Amino acid sequence: MKIGGKKVSIVANVVLCLLAFSCVMPLLLLVISSFTSESTLSRNGYSFFPSQFGLDAYLYLWHTRVQLLTAYKMTFIVTTIGTLGNLVVTTLFAYGLSKKQLPGRVFLSFMVFFTMLFNGGIIPSYLMWAQVFHIKDTVWALILPNLLMNGFSVIVMRTYFTANIPAEILEAATLDGAGEWQMLAKVVLPLSSPIIATIALMSGLAYWNDWINGLYYISTHTELFTIQNFLNRLMSSTDFLMNANTNSAIADGIKVPSIGIRMAIAVIALIPIMIIYPFLQKGFVKGIVIGSVKG
Amino acid sequence: MENASRDLLGRSRKKNIRKYLPIYCMMLPGFLYMLINNYFPLPGLQLAFKKFKYSQGIWGSAWNGISNFRYLFRSPDSFMIIRNTICYNLVFILLGTILSIIVAILLNEVRSKRLQQTYQTFILIPYLLSYVIVSYIVYAFLGADNGMINNSIIRAMGYEGVAWYTQAKYWPVILVIVQLWKSFGYSTIIYFASIIGIDHSLYEAAVVDGASTWKQITHITLPLLKPVIIILTMLAIGRILYSDFGLFYQVPMNSGMLYSTTSTIDTFVYRGLLETNDVGRASAAGFLQSVLGFILVLTSNGIVRSVEKEYALF
Numbered sequence: 001m002k003i004g005g006k007k008v009s010i011v012a013n014v015v016l017c018l019l020a021f022s023c024v025m026p027l028l029l030l031v032i033s034s035f036t037s038e039s040t041l042s043r044n045g046y047s048f049f050p051s052q053f054g055l056d057a058y059l060y061l062w063h064t065r066v067q068l069l070t071a072y073k074m075t076f077i078v079t080t081i082g083t084l085g086n087l088v089v090t091t092l093f094a095y096g097l098s099k100k101q102l103p104g105r106v107f108l109s110f111m112v113f114f115t116m117l118f119n120g121g122i123i124p125s126y127l128m129w130a131q132v133f134h135i136k137d138t139v140w141a142l143i144l145p146n147l148l149m150n151g152f153s154v155i156v157m158r159t160y161f162t163a164n165i166p167a168e169i170l171e172a173a174t175l176d177g178a179g180e181w182q183m184l185a186k187v188v189l190p191l192s193s194p195i196i197a198t199i200a201l202m203s204g205l206a207y208w209n210d211w212i213n214g215l216y217y218i219s220t221h222t223e224l225f226t227i228q229n230f231l232n233r234l235m236s237s238t239d240f241l242m243n244a245n246t247n248s249a250i251a252d253g254i255k256v257p258s259i260g261i262r263m264a265i266a267v268i269a270l271i272p273i274m275i276i277y278p279f280l281q282k283g284f285v286k287g288i289v290i291g292s293v294k295g
Numbered sequence: 296m297e298n299a300s301r302d303l304l305g306r307s308r309k310k311n312i313r314k315y316l317p318i319y320c321m322m323l324p325g326f327l328y329m330l331i332n333n334y335f336p337l338p339g340l341q342l343a344f345k346k347f348k349y350s351q352g353i354w355g356s357a358w359n360g361i362s363n364f365r366y367l368f369r370s371p372d373s374f375m376i377i378r379n380t381i382c383y384n385l386v387f388i389l390l391g392t393i394l395s396i397i398v399a400i401l402l403n404e405v406r407s408k409r410l411q412q413t414y415q416t417f418i419l420i421p422y423l424l425s426y427v428i429v430s431y432i433v434y435a436f437l438g439a440d441n442g443m444i445n446n447s448i449i450r451a452m453g454y455e456g457v458a459w460y461t462q463a464k465y466w467p468v469i470l471v472i473v474q475l476w477k478s479f480g481y482s483t484i485i486y487f488a489s490i491i492g493i494d495h496s497l498y499e500a501a502v503v504d505g506a507s508t509w510k511q512i513t514h515i516t517l518p519l520l521k522p523v524i525i526i527l528t529m530l531a532i533g534r535i536l537y538s539d540f541g542l543f544y545q546v547p548m549n550s551g552m553l554y555s556t557t558s559t560i561d562t563f564v565y566r567g568l569l570e571t572n573d574v575g576r577a578s579a580a581g582f583l584q585s586v587l588g589f590i591l592v593l594t595s596n597g598i599v600r601s602v603e604k605e606y607a608l609f
Contacts, residue, residue: 026436046441093321120585149328180321228428
């Protein structure tokens with residue numbers, strides 16, 4: 001409930017407008033810079049008010065699109081497989097944990113909970129994935145380590161199942177002779193779309209944004225780079241993109257717009273999220289709230 | 296008699312397990328994944344007490360007592376990374392909590408539902424970005440030659456541009472701003488959700504008693520937010536030895552001249568493992584992080600538990 005009067009409300013609106021603006025203003029610099037002509041950039045740097053707009057960066061990117069499209073494709077593949085995998089594994093596990101009579105339930109719940117309190121750290125984990133499972137420089141490196149399931153979402157989902165699926169419905173389904181798989185598919189899942197959507201969103205965002213697994217596990221097979229890894233590598237070695245394309249670019253007589261191109265790639269990596277976000281905004285908010293209250 | 300009932304119990308348990316067989320099958324993938332991803336690496340913690348050789352692996356490498364730790368603490372790095380990790384986290388917790396509570400209270404004062412929605416949408420945007428993108432944004436502002444701040448502000452006023460990425464002294468401020476910018480929306484949403492949940496009649500009664508807006512905030516809103524504040528702060532304190540790898544590695548662009556104010560336990564471990572091949576010191580630091588972090592979670596929970604049992608996490 002609003003507790004202040006009209007004055008408080010006006011102050012609130014002014015402050016929040018400024019805050020909201022400060023949240024997108026840095027992104028605007030990115031976008032505007034990517035549409036600035038390279039000569040202006042090299043003269044005046046990145047600017048909110050460039051003296052001359054231009055498509056140099058994007059035109060060059062069009063020339064090197066193969067490399068970029070590969071990275072884009074990897075991001076899509078990894079995000080799709082990863083999110084689906086996460087949903088399946090998490091839902092099945094959480095559904096099992098929601099069965100109150102399940103022998104071993106307390107032990108299993110504790111195992112999940114313990115993963116949130118204690119972990120071995122990155123070195124043991126890295127050595128295991130790299131030396132025991134040999135996932136270095138394979139697509140599995142982008143999907144498996146850490147992201148496929150986490151204890152937190154298992155517990156959130158289990159809590160949702162126990163709190164929102166009435167036991168009577170499950171009993172009735174059992175009496176009708178429904179097996180567990182049928183029960184899950186026909187009774188539980190249709191009642192759980194909010195939590196499934198939430199977990200899918202969070203997992204999808206985690207996969208889309210992940211660059212850490214690529215940094216650790218992808219070193220020689222750069223064709224496996226996702227767009228985030230691509231950007232990451234581009235930042236540390238500016239010539240990453242140019243090396244791969246020097247020949248074709250020189251052949252076409254195009255000068256590399258090295259200042260603008262970074263921003264253009266970053267913008268391209270951002271576009272899908274910014275397009276989807278307004279539609280999923282409520283889901284994100286719900287996800288944050290559910291995660292914080294019920295975990 | 297006793298035997299018979301035990302027999303019956305045994306049989307019913309067997310029957311029970313058979314009944315739950317489909318459930319166990321469902322749980323198998325998740326269980327295996329958890330075992331592999333979260334439990335198999337745990338024995339690897341012994342590396343902190345070993346002289347690691349890639350050719351010999353975790354189990355085959357020779358023990359070397361506590362010399363990894365001795366080596367770690369003999370270098371000034373150890374103090375630096377622990378100080379940075381803890382101090383940054385303390386500042387993040389303090390400023391982040393204050394900022395998010397203020398914004399959440401303000402958000403609650405906005406009359407139009409649609410505006411409220413719009414503000415929420417905007418303040419969550421930074422939370423959606425990866426730290427790779429954030430580092431590009433920071434670079435657009437701070438790049439020495441092309442950065443917006445040097446070109447449009449500092450040089451425009453006639454001063455010499457600042458080489459931000461080589462001057463460690465600026466980074467405590469930069470990193471705090473970036474971290475707050477990226478994460479305040481998230482905690483604002485959490486606080487806002489709990490403010491919405493406060494019983495309206497409390498405020499109505501306060502208004503009848505003539506309480507001012509400020510009084511209502513300090514006497515109703517804040518006390519009722521206490522559980523959420525305590526829980527979120529406790530979670531953060533439990534993770535005070537952990538830092539966001541992206542913030543400290545990506546945003547300063549792993550620039551060596553900034554290490555004194557930008558390296559934390561996590562970046563130190565990463566560099567030891569993959570850049571400087573100093574697995575001994577890195578695994579000693581990682582070991583301390585895991586074990587002390589665990590103790591911290593238990594302690595902070597224990598303290599809250601002894602003061603106010605219902606606020607404890609477990």
